[in-house]
Amino acid sequence: MHRLLPVQHRQALHSTASSRRIEVSSQAHLAPHALMARAGMALAKLASALAPHERRVWVACGPGNNGGDGLVAATLLHQAGWQVEAALVRSEGTPPADAAWALEQARAAGVAITQSLPAIQPDLLIDALLGLGSTRAPEGQMADWVRYLNNQPAPVLAVDLPTGLDSDTGRKLGDTVVYASHCLSLLTLKRGLFTAHGRDCCGDLWFDDLGCTPTEPPDAWLLGQDSMLVAQGPPLPSTHKGSKGDVLVIGGAPGMQGAARLAASSALAAGAGRVYASLLDPTTMPDPARAELMQRPIAQLKDDPSWHTHCVVAGCGGGSEIGAVLPLLLEHAVRLVLDADGLNALARNETLAEILRARRSRGLQTVLTPHPLEAARLLDSSVASIQANRLAAADALSQRYACSVLLKGAGSVIASPGSCPAINSSGGPALATAGTGDVLAGWLGGIWASHAGAPLHDLACAVAHWHGLAGDQQKAGPLRAGDLIEAMHALHGHASR
Incomplete structure (x- = not known):
């Protein structure tokens, strides 16, 4: 016992x-x-x-x-x-x-x-x-x-x-x-x-x-700290920023730039070699406090295909504006993390859903990171129905959209076609603050960029546990999203071996 x-x-x-x-x-x-x-x-x-x-x-x-x-x-x-x-x-x-x-x-x-x-x-x-x-x-x-x-x-x-x-x-x-x-x-x-x-x-x-x-x-796995091993470990001496992968964060509509900034800063802290931000409000900078973050104007994406191989994190603070760029991302992004308003746009547009379903057959990978309300929209359901059977909901999303799913909430569930589902054992109410989901999406993008050869399901499990473990370190009160990035950064190398 x-x-x-x-x-x-x-x-x-x-x-x-x-x-x-x-x-x-x-x-x-x-x-x-x-x-x-x-x-x-x-x-x-x-x-x-x-x-x-x-x-x-x-x-x-x-x-x-x-x-x-x-x-x-x-x-x-x-x-x-x-x-x-x-x-x-x-x-x-x-x-x-x-x-x-x-x-x-x-x-x-x-x-x-x-x-x-x-x-x-x-x-x-x-x-x-x-x-x-x-x-x-x-x-x-x-x-x-x-x-x-x-x-x-x-x-x-x-x-x-x-x-x-x-x-x-x-x-x-x-x-x-x-x-x-x-x-x-x-x-x-x-x-x-x-x-x-x-x-x-x-x-x-x-x-x-x-x-x-x-x-x-x-029938499922309960994730422990060893799930983080796939996304950790010392880098090779020959490692350079170009070998650690690139992330492109797309979001930050007018009035919601903070969400995209959090995601971009999180991707950088996770270990991506370079992080670019394409803000949907072109009048703002990615993050003045993080000079390492680079800006890529959204208007250039159509004419510059170099971003196709980046790990794309889309939807954080995207507002209704994200819908206009989503078809391009779904068609060309080799690796795509779809969050927040990107999910809402997907739920409203069956054509986008069809493009997403076709990605898997084309060898393109996608992970959705919904909270229960976003999951309900994607399944034409209700929050009560999602919460009544979270494992079934995550599996239904994975099957409907032919991709990996990280259903957030108490006991986050990770489901992927052909993989045994997982329930995360870490995390708690300290994470129930604005922006922590943006941090999760950005961290997943950063980890995926720097560990491109690892199975996506395993990486999603690692990030879910990492995110929750950082929340568990909070001794009192809620954890602000910006501080969460630093708490997650401090856990590099923290896994059971």
Whole structure:
């Protein structure tokens, strides 16, 4: 068992369906009830570690195997001298065989089992109500117990995942969901723990594989610091600015020049050899504070094809003006990062979407970096639908537009045709400030320019984690976008080896 975050090395994530198959396969090689016994033991050990000086625990148990895990832990804690109350939700159905065994063991050990809220004031509460595969919000008595759990001062430890959270998507199944202090994921890591509302509800995440090796390939990867290795490493002695690639940033319509300046400065800090800015407001300079940035008038792009091989970052502060230049970029840019208003222009124009889809067959590469609202526009959907299944939304975008996608937000998702999707483990609310998305797009352009031979999916994963890790370094308050560039720059060479 170990605490999961921060993640050093990428971790396999599994869906509900594959977790079920892994569970069945693992049980086939063990004695009856052994897997539940291991789960309950892991839960009891973590409870003891989290509350080493406390001795009163209330275990809220559902009618299934999640409740069975809780009952095994209740039995072990009772035998260790804890004052234990285990509350079992009233149910008309027949419990699974393992859960029935756990209840029999608890009763035989003398555990106080009730169907009510505790008579004691617990030092620790365990949420073992609903686990893997829940599809409906808690109701009735169970909903009352969830509200009780959320209103207690003592820490709450959730078993496998908090009650009321969808294990595949991280969405809340309703308004009644447990907000745990800790969550112990058992046997497999579930995708929903790391995106949408998963991180809100889980508190500190712990993992125990129960001594079993997964028999299924991952449905997604959880990114760790080792994902950054593809974009890091010491340069060769013969390296020069021409060998580190060029970036062209196109954006900065009147009143929005700051977005393009942030993207250009970010690309430079990421390691691009040369960065040019083509501002859609021709009356302004790229960034007076960064003399290294060069200006390329937007009017020259049509007649000067030298930019075709640059890594192009388009759309940051582009306004409606970006739509006029986007056909040229889609036709000729060998590598294209499309962000912000570039995405909005794409969503409004099916002709542009057709040109984008054709790029892949022509050997031209593209990555889209939408936030949920931009993703909703691109899919003719709603933000609520995007957030309800972020993995599916990222995959749908990747398939519809035949390119890589970095869907930003809590637990950013990276999807590419033919690649296993990834969820980023770094980042948090410190990044919820204006301009941080422009920094991300520019950094991706800079990294892509200087690592042109690396797979685009891997580079997008590296940049997502790098961006989030810089946000995690912020000790208090929000992180201003300009400061984020410097924080990311300070992380060069910071990866698990």
